[in-house]
Amino acid sequence: LKPHGHPHEHSHEHSHGPALPPSPRATDIVWMVVLGDGIHNLTDGLAIGAAFSHSLSSGLSTALAVLCHELPHELGDLAVLLRAGTAPRTVLLLNLLSALLSCLGAAAGAAVGQSASHLTPWILTATAGIFLYVALADMLPEVLRGAEGPGEGTWGRFLLQNAGFLLGSGIMLGIALAEGHIRAWLQP
Secondary structure, eight states: OOOSSOSSOOOOSSOSSOOOOOOHHHHHHHHHHHHHHHHHHHHHHHHHHHHHHHOHHHHHHHHHHHHHHHHHHHHHHHHHHHHTTOOHHHHHHHHHHHHHHHHHHHHHHHHHHHHOGGGHHHHHHHHHHHHHHHIIIIIHHHHHSOOSSTTOOHHHHHHHHHHHHHHHHHHHHHHHHHHHHHHHHHOO
């Protein structure tokens, strides 16, 4: 016979009390992600502002390219921040503050592009270098990392990663090829 109480005993994985504050390690991760995203957004803004100061078609194609790489990047940051235990409202506020740096970068890029147009290629070159650094330092180790556990398909992961790479390359090629058409379409 079982003692008085619930007919089946089980434990809950959650608590109904106040939430514990995130660990110091999680807080460090949150600030690293937000700071890195802010710097990244600032350079995105610089590229967009400098490209728009060069020409409308260059600005539009640069803005489209930035949009294509920012969408998955921001979703990844959102996932990391939520997994670290940050409240959704705080995540949105931090993301908004980080995004405002792209507006500051765009204004600075446009101002430099207008007052010192000879610096525009240098700004775009430095921004491209930062994009390559982010790709090589952040994404390449993730791509090269093996499967998480035994039995997980490394071929499936390999094919998915390469499909994403080819899709991104195709989009960038399409933007580069369409820039001439955009320029002709925007001409009066």
